[in-house]
Amino acid sequence: MSSTSEVGHAKNVANLQKIIQQVSTYSLYNPPIADITVASLQTLYTDANAKLTDVGDKRNANKNTIVARQTAFKNLSSTCTSIINLLEIVGLPQGTLDQARSLVRTIQGSSGKSNTPVEDGKEAPKSSSTSRQSFSSKAENFGLLLQMLSALPAYTPNEDSIKLQNLNSYHESLRAATLLVDQTESELNTKIIERDRILYTEETGVYAISLKIKKYVKSLYGATSPEYTTVSAIEFTNRK
Template sequence: METNPELQGNPEPEKNNPKTASEVGHARNVANLQKLIQQVSVYSLYNPPVPELTVASLQALYNTATAKISEVEDKRNANKNAIALRQEAFENLKATCTRIVNRLEILGLPQGTIDQAKSLNRSIQGTTKKSVKTTETGKEAPKTISSSRQSFTQRADNFGVLLQLLTTISAYAPQEDELKLTSLNTYKSELVSATQAVDQTEAELNLKLIERDKILYTEGTGLYSIALNVKKYMKSLYGGTSPEYLTVSGIKFTVVSNQ
């Protein structure tokens, strides 16, 4: 069975994204199990020699799988909500840091202090320092800023370092409430909390994805294997060309890959 990419780092989904093909595929397998149960239930000769294939066992498996699909969706929605709240929390970070640096530049501070603040701000902005290059003709080449995709944790950490720097600058005493150290430290705590909520909900989602895949695809005991064994039993019971077998052979079950 192929590795489930949903468990490999969980990329952040876009808001209001439609269900992926993989999500639909898992749910379709569960729905088709119920269809299979309903079909074999009407055949009086259906009396499998192994307990896992009995109608009662199949119905119990369907109930468990349905519940697990629902749990995955609940955790997925919780993770999406946490991601949206984190995005909202970080919206003003870059502008706030730029305002702080602009304030520091008018205070007559040592250049080393200014450079340190600017370096932290560039890390938070996700840019590197502009550099002037010349072409072979001697003309100045266009200025470029290379972007780095900073993680939210790194941004919050760098913001914290910037705030530590501010505590060493006695001249930093803004009148604006949102730029005062007390407010900035509260904001930093909000950023950390929002990031931790995403990490927590992602961990919970990953656990439910593992549990779901065990129920659906574990070799020999998962829904996929059991559904195929039901078909094999029906084929042995009625024959491969019988209408009874043909009614169940066309019910599709697949090992879903999210790639």
């Protein structure tokens, strides 16, 4: 993956359009190689700009699923607390109760929380607690807790929110929310690869093409010419 910032990628594409507009005004600009003709450059710009748009769309989709996952998991801790509170009064063997408590502690982790505000669409910063569970791990352990509940005849809550059928539905919603984040992240990664390919591939990427344009203008007008000085000042950044 490129370490160039998102602003840097967009600037490269914007400057490609700028250099195309500039060389289009040069009467001598008639390159002998196809990939730096004005027509080819315009096609490259259109394709590169489309890849930037694709990345932006997939990034927004990923952010939206992250927010949705945060919302889905918001009540998980309090739900587990309600379950344990009921289990503590139904006369379970101590070993069974301890097992349920252990699962809940794993799901909930430490109560330590960060006061750092969460940026829009980003994950909440992790606390310094010993629990750094991923969302998928929390959902998995919640599923194990529900399996335990299904085997306990004494678990017969009157509250709808912790009835087993509703808990199973909630568990499925947690899994679905997590899978959507994974899916949109994979799609985003693919679009980033495609964008980087069109911007930074050797010989044919936007950065490589910009160097060819500048060298050709230099050969036409000379290193001290205003024509070359103008195009050489249009900056392009290679990935690091």
